[in-house]
Amino acid sequence: MSALQLIRKRLLGLLVVVLGVSVITFTVSHLIPGDPARLIAGEKATEEIVQNIRVQLGLDQPLHIQYFSYLKNLLSGDLGTSIRTTQPVLDDLAAFFPATLELAIVALLFASVVGIPLGVLSAVYKDKPLDHFVRLISVTGISTPAFWLGLGVILVFYGKLGMLPGGGRIGEGLAPQLNATGFYLIDTLLEGNFSGFISALKHIALPAFTLGFVHLGVVARQIRSSMLEQLQEDYIRTAKASGASKWSIIFKQALPNALIPSVTVIGLALGDLLYGAVLTETVFAWPGMGAYVVNSIQALDFPAVMGFAIVVSFAYVIVNLIVDLVYMLIDPRISGVN
Amino acid sequence: MDSRTVLSIKDLSIEFPLYEGTLKALNGVSLTVKQGEIVGIVGESGSGKSITAMMTMRLLGEGSYRVRTGSIDMLGVDILKASEKEICELRGGDVAMIFQEPMTALNPTRKVGKQMVDVIRRHQRVSKGQAEEIAAGLLSDMHFADPEDILARYPFELSGGMRQRVLIALAFSCNPKVIIADEPTTALDVTVQKQVLMLLKKMAAERKTAILFITHDMAVVSQFCDRVYVMYAGSLIESGSTRKVLHSPRHPYTRGLLAALPETAAPGTQLKSIPGSVPDLSKLPVGCAFQSRCSQSSEKCHQKPALAEAPQTDAHLCACWHPLTDLEAVA
Amino acid sequence: MNVSTEHPIASIEEVKSQRSKRIGYFFYRVRKSPLTLLGASIILFMLCVMLFAPWLATHDPNAIDLMKRLQPPSAAHWFGTDEVGRDIYSRVVFGSQQSISVGFFVVGVAGVVGTLVGCFSGSVGGRIDGLIMRLTDTILSVPSLVLTMALAAALGASLFNAMLAITLVRIPYYVRLARGQALGIREMGYVKAARTFGASRWHIVRWHIVRNALPPVVVQATLDIGGTILVAAALGFIGLGAQQPTAEWGTMVATGRNYILDHWWYSLFPGLAILITSTSFNLFGDGIRDILDPKQRGK
Numbered sequence: 016m017s018a019l020q021l022i023r024k025r026l027l028g029l030l031v032v033v034l035g036v037s038v039i040t041f042t043v044s045h046l047i048p049g050d051p052a053r054l055i056a057g058e059k060a061t062e063e064i065v066q067n068i069r070v071q072l073g074l075d076q077p078l079h080i081q082y083f084s085y086l087k088n089l090l091s092g093d094l095g096t097s098i099r100t101t102q103p104v105l106d107d108l109a110a111f112f113p114a115t116l117e118l119a120i121v122a123l124l125f126a127s128v129v130g131i132p133l134g135v136l137s138a139v140y141k142d143k144p145l146d147h148f149v150r151l152i153s154v155t156g157i158s159t160p161a162f163w164l165g166l167g168v169i170l171v172f173y174g175k176l177g178m179l180p181g182g183g184r185i186g187e188g189l190a191p192q193l194n195a196t197g198f199y200l201i202d203t204l205l206e207g208n209f210s211g212f213i214s215a216l217k218h219i220a221l222p223a224f225t226l227g228f229v230h231l232g233v234v235a236r237q238i239r240s241s242m243l244e245q246l247q248e249d250y251i252r253t254a255k256a257s258g259a260s261k262w263s264i265i266f267k268q269a270l271p272n273a274l275i276p277s278v279t280v281i282g283l284a285l286g287d288l289l290y291g292a293v294l295t296e297t298v299f300a301w302p303g304m305g306a307y308v309v310n311s312i313q314a315l316d317f318p319a320v321m322g323f324a325i326v327v328s329f330a331y332v333i334v335n336l337i338v339d340l341v342y343m344l345i346d347p348r349i350s351g352v353n
Numbered sequence: 354m355d356s357r358t359v360l361s362i363k364d365l366s367i368e369f370p371l372y373e374g375t376l377k378a379l380n381g382v383s384l385t386v387k388q389g390e391i392v393g394i395v396g397e398s399g400s401g402k403s404i405t406a407m408m409t410m411r412l413l414g415e416g417s418y419r420v421r422t423g424s425i426d427m428l429g430v431d432i433l434k435a436s437e438k439e440i441c442e443l444r445g446g447d448v449a450m451i452f453q454e455p456m457t458a459l460n461p462t463r464k465v466g467k468q469m470v471d472v473i474r475r476h477q478r479v480s481k482g483q484a485e486e487i488a489a490g491l492l493s494d495m496h497f498a499d500p501e502d503i504l505a506r507y508p509f510e511l512s513g514g515m516r517q518r519v520l521i522a523l524a525f526s527c528n529p530k531v532i533i534a535d536e537p538t539t540a541l542d543v544t545v546q547k548q549v550l551m552l553l554k555k556m557a558a559e560r561k562t563a564i565l566f567i568t569h570d571m572a573v574v575s576q577f578c579d580r581v582y583v584m585y586a587g588s589l590i591e592s593g594s595t596r597k598v599l600h601s602p603r604h605p606y607t608r609g610l611l612a613a614l615p616e617t618a619a620p621g622t623q624l625k626s627i628p629g630s631v632p633d634l635s636k637l638p639v640g641c642a643f644q645s646r647c648s649q650s651s652e653k654c655h656q657k658p659a660l661a662e663a664p665q666t667d668a669h670l671c672a673c674w675h676p677l678t679d680l681e682a683v684a
Numbered sequence: 685m686n687v688s689t690e691h692p693i694a695s696i697e698e699v700k701s702q703r704s705k706r707i708g709y710f711f712y713r714v715r716k717s718p719l720t721l722l723g724a725s726i727i728l729f730m731l732c733v734m735l736f737a738p739w740l741a742t743h744d745p746n747a748i749d750l751m752k753r754l755q756p757p758s759a760a761h762w763f764g765t766d767e768v769g770r771d772i773y774s775r776v777v778f779g780s781q782q783s784i785s786v787g788f789f790v791v792g793v794a795g796v797v798g799t800l801v802g803c804f805s806g807s808v809g810g811r812i813d814g815l816i817m818r819l820t821d822t823i824l825s826v827p828s829l830v831l832t833m834a835l836a837a838a839l840g841a842s843l844f845n846a847m848l849a850i851t852l853v854r855i856p857y858y859v860r861l862a863r864g865q866a867l868g869i870r871e872m873g874y875v876k877a878a879r880t881f882g883a884s885r886w887h888i889v890r891w892h893i894v895r896n897a898l899p900p901v902v903v904q905a906t907l908d909i910g911g912t913i914l915v916a917a918a919l920g921f922i923g924l925g926a927q928q929p930t931a932e933w934g935t936m937v938a939t940g941r942n943y944i945l946d947h948w949w950y951s952l953f954p955g956l957a958i959l960i961t962s963t964s965f966n967l968f969g970d971g972i973r974d975i976l977d978p979k980q981r982g983k
């Protein structure tokens with residue numbers, strides 16, 4: 016498949032996903048026993064005012080008409096208006112998205128830097144105590160309630176040791192003026208604001224560790240199984256028979272090949288991290304989409320929840336596409352034909 | 354040990370502990386290979402011939418097997434006791450291996466040139482450019498018209514026969530004294546097979562390289578080997594010069610194998626086969642492993658026969674209480 | 685799964701001995717895998733805690749004693765007390781009833797409903813199958829945690845609604861899994877043979893397809909219990925699950941959060957309980973999957 020075909024396929028898939036997400040969230044949002052118009056107007060408003068809001072929001076229309084008007088707006092890039100913040104949902108999410116993406120990327124980096132070596136060791140020492148130990152860590156990671164781990168590291172590193180901040184994204188007055196990428200770690204560096212960079216780094220350390228720890232197991236497991244597969248291949252035996260040492264075979268031959276299929280899995284983990292960040296962000300008061308959506312859910316602000324689901328699904332498909340393209344690039348069996 | 358002996362295996366017994374019991378893969382195997390000699394080990398799959406080949410370079414997964422008895426001497430190195438470093442120096446240097454699966458035996462994501470240069474530079478102090486020259490020279494010896502082009506290719510861009518020639522070139526890259534070839538031509542077409550075998554034989558003759566050649570194919574043995582060992586259920590049951598073993602086999606099993614060859618059957622007649630099947634290596638019978646399938650078996654076969662010189666022969670060994678005579682051998 | 689179809693005329697003794705051999709091999713593999721054993725033992729332990737909670741608890745989990753607010757762990761209160769003086773140890777012990785039963789309920793209902801729908805869908809094929817698959821794919825395309833939270837919020841915050849929400853979101857996974865199995869099995873020789881013998885469609889679905897689709901579903905279900913306990917706790921944490929004063933682990937961690945800096949024990953013990961329970965089910969599920977995975981066989 017050529018890159019172009021791939022992009023076309025993914026975009027078509029995106030359309031299906033957006034349709035699906037909108038149908039489901041729309042259905043769910045209309046299951047609410049409460050009345051959104053009443054929520055907006057407040058407890059004390061007269062029935063007349065409530066009725067006005069209802070007409071204004073189109074809530075007096077039959078459901079399918081409401082859905083199609085929502086869909087029409089959606090396709091023109093309008094995700095509706097948040098009931099809670101009274102801002103356009105797209106603006107709200109756009110403001111929060113970079114923080115979530117930054118956290119997810121740093122968490123994924125942490126998970127990979129720790130998870131890949133663990134996975135390699137686990138595969139090399141299959142069924143030995145070290146393997147059991149690594150698998151125990153992986154499973155523990157997957158089984159850890161992120162919100163609880165977050166509290167734990169806040170208690171230790173902020174409460175007891177006072178080494179790291181317990182919440183937020185950057186120290187007061189240090190936020191970058193520049194908004195080139197939306198990532199504080201990059202923007203502060205670009206404007207030469209080193210104390211801002213250090214502060215941003217300190218702020219992201221605990222949430223990224225928490226979120227990354229949960230996904231460390233996913234990475235380690237994937238690397239383990241694809242390393243085991245590679246280590247059984249015949250070319251490993253050829254390398255061994257030609258005198259290559261054990262670790263040179265593992266790192267120079269097996270690992271690069273094991274990483275190729277793992278790129279897909281690890282890349283897709285970024286998609287999971289985007290919405291997996293929901294709870295971590297809440298605990299660390301991280302100003303991202305996750306905290307925003309939790310507040311919206313608790314306020315029954317469904318336009319915001321729907322908007323979030325759609326944005327995340329969109330990001331998921333894009334990540335998928337990027338991962339596929341990277342895969343094509345690094346596997347010579349697909350890209351390297353002379 | 355004879356100074357010309359390059360490989361000597363003495364009384365080697367290997368077993369694999371498994372859930373179902375202990376798999377007795379090799380039972381007292383002794384063999385020698387001399388300088389420049391081509392020696393075959395022939396047997397059915399599961400007879401232990403590949404395990405013997407792997408053991409000569411200690412390539413089986415450490416910890417998966419147990420050595421019960423025996424020793425292996427490869428070019429003066431005690432293989433079973435040597436350190437990992439000593440073994441790595443031998444592997445690919447003085448001793449090279451060629452395997453059965455040319456399609457998968459090369460790393461799929463690295464170019465042929467890089468893989469060859471890696472091996473050459475692992476054992477010889479040469480620059481990258483020199484290593485590339487050596488690699489190209491070897492490939493042209495293996496009858497590749499455009500070696501530079503091959504070096505720049507990925508393995509998946511080559512055919513099976515081409516890959517096997519690359520693997521043979523790789524095996525010769527450090528001028529080995531011994532090559533262990535485990536069914537190197539089995540996966541290839543018959544015509545390609547012949548071409549590859551001839552190349553291998555020519556290269557070995559020019560460089561006085563000894564080859565231990567593992568195969569299940571009697572026809573290949575007859576074209577290729579100076580001497581042959583016949584293996585059955587983890588034991589060597591017959592050995593001698595290829596001509597003697599193939600023309601006047603002494604062991605009933607060898608005769609059965611030869612009779613089963615399509616080439617020996619007259620047109621229109623049914624192919625002969627050996628009744629029964631190879632015994633389960635975890636439940637070997639006491640005595641001769643072939644007794645249950647053998648037409649000659651008697652009470653005596655409950656004791657294990659040693660590999661000894663058969664009557665009226667010269668250096669033709671056979672492990673059987675009832676060795677065949679010349680007359681029977683042809684029948 | 686390796687379904688032995690090669691010897692349809694095997695005698696009963698042979699089948700029995702093969703089966704006992706397979707079971708023997710299964711236990712051999714379990715013994716060789718300490719983590720699976722560890723998981724199984726913790727599960728057993730937690731089940732005992734759940735069943736014998738009234739006897740294991742040292743206090744009434746809901747007894748308020750304002751004189752003993754937020755006391756650190758001591759001989760009288762092993763895990764300390766909470767902001768109204770309830771014994772945290774007893775609340776953690778009773779909390780096992782909530783969390784573990786949520787796990788079993790969700791996986792049980794979602795597994796059974798999903799498997800039946802999936803097998804049905806896979807065996808009838810055609811337009812109905814297409815429709816069911818379209819529907820499950822749609823649900824699967826929404827981020828599951830967000831969908832669960834939204835459903836739970838829409839239904840109204842309570843433990844039962846949280847359970848319902850998790851179940852509804854999990855069903856499509858089982859539908860897809862069981863359908864895949866059913867499609868594979870439908871084409872196998874012995875089901876075709878049954879059809880030629882005139883077995884009715886329902887007989888085939890019941891006897892052949894459901895029974896053979898079961899093993900992978902059971903493995904998935906074991907793995908899911910751990911995940912479900914986590915999600916239920918997460919819902920409790922953001923206030924969409926069990927409500928006060930019910931002793932539920934996630935809710936306890938959430939309340940403890942307000943006191944985290946000076947009263948570490950409050951959140952620690954219920955969170956640890958979630959971690960240990962969820963880990964044990966994941967270890968066990970993981971181990972079983974490895975053992976039943978045909979790729980791992982014979983190595």
